Amino acid sequence: MAAPDDAPGGPPLSKRDFEALARFRFGIRRYLRFSEETVRRHGLTPQQYQLLLAIKGFPDRDWATVRELADRLQLRHHSVVELVNRAQGQGLVDRTPHPTDARAVRVVLTAEGERILARLSALHRDELRRQDTALFPPTWEG
Amino acid sequence: MAAPDDAPGGPPLSKRDFEALARFRFGIRRYLRFSEETVRRHGLTPQQYQLLLAIKGFPDRDWATVRELADRLQLRHHSVVELVNRAQGQGLVDRTPHPTDARAVRVVLTAEGERILARLSALHRDELRRQDTALFPPTWEG
DNA sequence: GGTGTTGCATCGTAACGCGATACATCCGGT
């Protein structure tokens, strides 16, 4: 099933390259792990936090459509639908009609969602400060 | 359920801070998404690729114990056991006895696992080059 | 040599993302 046209564009990797790649992945896992434990302590699932952050952190706006969220979260549309359903059931987000497109839905944060997200995001900022350069992707300017 | 002792250590976040946090998360999701689609095209699950990479990329070694892998993958021990089981079933890794500790197990790559990992890792290196600064974590030196 | 600790493994369970599918709304061409 290997696609024939995705040949790598460079020399084979050295032991150090594998280590660098693995360390980066390790950094990501550590960060996501911290995130998961933190948000769960506040009664949210990791996906819910990501949803709230994607809404509040949407460029130049404070809301987003389901489709836009699917792009930002890199999920299928209906996965986001279910995610929004669960978050709405917990009072974290709300659906409001889109002003110009009757198909689309504006997903917005509730006051509660706003409050929790503020606290969780501050904790994530602190953790990012703490991890510092551990999260930097490797470079290959050898 | 909110722990009382995890108060954030800084000022509340601005809109830009939320956007920076969301963009970083977006970068991670995009990278993981690329990774998932790439490795699946080669018949592996994302976890299996991470497993192989963690073994080959283990500092100063080419093997690791289940426990060490659990740390690097940020999983519980038995989750790694099951992961190794599946990977072993596909001929990607092997278990060999630990030389000095009869409890522990050395998890090593097979020739097949080695081959696939080399190709996949090269593709990941290319993708990291492509994403460039998009994966840099935000900084708060405001 | 007994007791606590460490490492690997098994079983049942719950959550999550997905494919397949359905339906309403928008848009462009004639």
Place this chain on the structure above:
DNA sequence: ACCGGATGTATCGCGTTACGATGCAACACC
């Protein structure tokens, strides 16, 4: 103004996966 294709949201059933609980063998220390 209409009709076909595209777009956006939603529902259902399923497979995968990480987990908690539990068990067992091997080590370490006094």
